[in-house]
Amino acid sequence: MGVKRVLRHSGWIAWKDLLEFSRSKLRLVMLVLMPLFMMVMVGYIFPSGTSISNQPVAIANQDLGVSVLVPSTNTTTTLYMGNEFVTGLEAINNRTGMMELSSSSGFNDIKTRIQDGSLSGGIIIDPSFTRDLMAGRQGNITVVTDQSNPQMSAMMQTVLGQTIAAMGKQWAMYDLNTTYHISMTLTPALIQPFNYQFTGIVPGNPNYFQFVAPGIISMVVMMSLMTGLPHAISYEKDMGTLDGMLVAPTSRLSIILGKVLAQTVRGVVQATIIFVLAVVLFGVVVYGNLLLVAALILLSVFSFVGLGILITSFTDKEETATMVMMTLMFPMMFLSGVFFPIQQMPWFMQDIAQVLPLTYATTALRKVMVLGASASAVFPEIVILLGFGIVLLAIAVPMFRKAMTR
Amino acid sequence: MTESVIQVSGLTKQFDGFTAVDHVSFEVQKGEIFGFLGPNGAGKSTTIRMLCTLSRPTDGTATVAGFDVVKDDSRVRQHIGLVSEKLIMYNDLTARENLRLFGELYDIPKETLQRRIEKLLTFVRMEKWADARIGTFSTGMKQRINVIRALVNQPEILFLDEPTLGLDPQSTVEIRELVRRINIENGTTIILTTHMMVEADLLCNRIGVIDHGKIVAMDTPANLKKIVSGTDTTVLEFEIPNLTPALLTALGSLACIESTTREDDTHVKIRAKGEGCFDAVIDGIRTNGGQVKGVRNLEPTLEDVFLQITGREVREQVSDHVPMADRRGPRHGPRTPSSRVR
Structure with missing residues (x-):
């Protein structure tokens, strides 16, 4: 089966998913509100020195x-x-x-x-x-x-x-x-014989938004893939519509790819909204290369996809999928240094944080956005995220194919 | 001249030790309407799902349109259409968008697909509603689109799993008519499952009666009925104005009476066997104080056939043999009519 054909089919499936999504006004409103709430709450709840x-x-x-x-x-x-x-x-x-x-x-x-x-x-x-x-x-x-x-x-x-x-x-x-x-x-x-002053490596006085914005961006991308993907597929399984795609001569890969594509678009749209809000409303200054920021966001997508597919293959019902997601998401959110620096955590939690892809996605994004780091400075994170993505996909795709034909 | 488009041999499916389909073998000829008749949970849907490549057989082989359902599954998919128990349609998309999506998955050239969609919409008189969202349709309209959705790839073989489940009487008639037209006008071979005797009788050229995962009888409806009429069993309908439960019980204990089914306040259907059973039944009613106002000798129905073969009525669930919780079918429990309405 040709690669082009797989991609064309996945394109159509993504088109369908996005069309469905865009038909619901409430969902569109939530798409914007969720990141806005997130930024406002997180930014104001956590105190900064000057507050x-x-x-x-x-x-x-x-x-x-x-x-x-x-x-x-x-x-x-x-x-x-x-x-x-x-x-x-x-x-x-x-x-x-x-x-x-x-x-x-x-x-x-x-x-x-x-x-x-x-x-x-x-x-x-x-x-x-x-x-x-x-x-x-x-x-x-x-x-x-x-x-x-x-x-x-x-x-x-x-x-x-x-x-x-x-x-x-x-x-x-x-x-x-x-x-x-x-x-x-x-x-x-x-x-006072010694005079001292503090200086950062980039100009300005970073606020908490500056710290939390990159974290929230990578978290939203993770959420859309980890919750959106299993939800999208198990929902269609429950409704019976998945059978329509499975009975067509289309690759299993096209189905999952189409879903991933649609969820990625959703995640990236939300990430962009957060990014714009952060810059416009909360005065976050981005010192890094915007292209590098975008590339890192896509790389995070890649690293989370496998996990999302894996969970999809394991869960048969929408309800189960949601429960599994919730159980996994919260520790990931709090352990990956999105809201609190990892260095503040006890050693065993720091150890757990080391095996979560979100940790690396957040770290890399933060380095680039806040510190203006170059691609070579976040090279280790890039390698680790790629590794996560490849390993998880290698496990998840065969599992998914098997799960689709019982 | 007949040509078989489906060959099934020893097809078996087990779910965690429960055998849903048990060494089923049959053939379907080109252009035929073949029906699977059986109660819920008998294994009809599982058989269909295996033939549609949605479920892998545990044992046995099946070829559909000349291709093996396991080894050549994607070839099989090119040649089949499926109308499953649940609607395969997206409520937030319009009828046309739904048809388009599924058409694209079959790699139909754009213009051909457009023409075909228009033709199909006209075929079910839904042109006017082509650009309305499926979610706004009545159940009957949804099912019409759902059926033509399975026809976008012009399949040689169309599978219909309980196509009239949950539909109102008018839509039921419409869908049955549609199935017949698809068969006649397009020459499409049709495999359908139903638990409704009338439907099987009306539509099918041949019927496979399936029970507990096994095909217990397979023939034309007419021949199946001969199973009953060929025996010395007679089906009689009596009109007894003073029909009482006590009378029914008394009749039930008569040696020549196989079963009694009360139909309403005054009518009872009695299946009796043996020569001279008619006299014996009349005598039985009279000695128990019943008056016979009228009597009719009934043609056997498929209902009688099923009863004759399996010893129980078709509307009984299989669950009286296997506990419901242990039955791991392909994601459906006992169905209610509302399971189609969404």
């Missing part, structure tokens, strides 16, 4: 101050360095807008308010704050965090830590200048 603002934080200024003699008037006055600290903190916060500051009486008050949810954290200034500073010791500040929300707690620790460090630095610079008469231009190097 914290207006967190309620209370300050308990317990500083007792120190009485000092004012030589000019020969009277004593109480000095409160804690107040100055609070003023400085407010000034910094006015710029960043991260916190909504209120005052508090002390630890117990902060504790109650964190428990009832009206506070995200608190700052306690030690009673001996001024005294310690005057005596040349460090002033103590306690940061109270909300442990029920580990992510927020970590975030608050970072934010407050940075604010306090920045204040300390300013204070020290002022001290060095007034007490030791060191020029303000020299003070920074004395306090």
Whole structure:
């Protein structure tokens, strides 16, 4: 049977599938809505570093101050360095807008308010704050965090830590200048001999969308093949229409190829929608070659096809197919680094991730889209995806042929 | 002169130890309408599926249009058309699109296919509906398109698996008429399965009665009926105004009576055997207090033939021998008329 004939038949079967698909308005709407929902939800649910603002934080200024003699008037006055600290903190916060500051009486008050949810954290200034500073010791500040929300707690620790460090630095610079008469231009190097800054290999500040968009693209392609394919074939099996194709002198290969073609078109259309949404709505910048991105998407299709066919051959009913798909898809989605970096996972999950084609598809797409990697940089992933595709197809196609004639 | 287009020898199909078709052998002549008659689950569909290359025989051989169904399956496919129990059509596609898709799978040149589609649509008077979606059709219209769909490749042999299942009486008559026309006008050999005696009687030149996967009788309808009339069994219909269940039970115990079938309030069909059985039956009714208002000597029907051969009525399920759950047929359980309506 000629290759051309197989391809022509599969073309007609794909035409039929797509025509059927396009006749359902609801399905067309879903085709666009699904990726849109996915992007919006994923992009907004997962917090990024800059997303914290207006967190309620209370300050308990317990500083007792120190009485000092004012030589000019020969009277004593109480000095409160804690107040100055609070003023400085407010000034910094006015710029960043991260916190909504209120005052508090002390630890117990902060504790109650964190428990009832009206506070995200608190700052306690030690009673001996001024005294310690005057005596040349460090002033103590306690940061109270909300442990029920580990992510927020970590975030608050970072934010407050940075604010306090920045204040300390300013204070020290002022001290060095007034007490030791060191020029303000020299003070920074004395306090902090090392200056550091972060730079990526591509310009700009990547947001979570940038991280998640390539993942979602490869995931949608996987979903359309892994759920769409078994569904399309088992549905026709259930309806009895598959018999019409099987009884015609057409190769079994044409049937599966036609279905794959139709599902690929669907998957690529969705991937394109996500891509456009990511760029237009969510400010994702693509640094890599667009052709390479497209090639990688098609390669991912190739690597998932075998798996889809394999599942199709094993399941006889539409319902079974859907269940098998769901069971396999969720671990694949979460283990392949689509939403969370693989490096965050425990070792055994990282090991599982290594055998999932989606992992490599996502990694390669991310490298190219976010980091502007060239084809040679993602060569290992390309080889692995090709390998997955060839091995799975070599197993799946004979299985499918056998399953079609019982 | 006859020429056989289907030769089947020892054809067997087993599903996990259950024998659906058990060493079936027969031949079908060119131009014939050959019917498989039997209850649901008797093995009719499985036989058809094996002949259509949709199912691989466990044992035995079959050639269709001169080609082996296993070794030369794609050649067989060129020469056959199938109307299966389920509609082979896509609801979201129009009639024309459906016909076109299946035509393309047979590599029919574009213009030939277009002409053929028009001809087929006219053949079933569906030209007006050619560009409407199948989903909007009535069951009868769907089945008409479904039948011509099986004709796009101008098959020598057309397989029809329960073609009138689930159709209303009018559509049933229409489809039967269509089958006859296909046979006469195109000279197409037709193999059909049915569990309806009337249908088999009306359409078929020859009938193979199939039960528990075996062909238990095979002949023309007329000859099959002789099986009954050739014996000393007489089928009588009595009209008894005061027909009671007690009377029926009493009659059932008479030695000469084979079976009684109550037809309505006053009519009973009695199969009796032996010489002088008529007198014995009349006496039996009278001694049990029944009045005989009328009596008719019935021509044997295929129903009687089936009863005679298998000892049970055709509408009984095979399941009284094999538990339903153990029967792994080709993806269908007991069918309801609604299984065709979608």
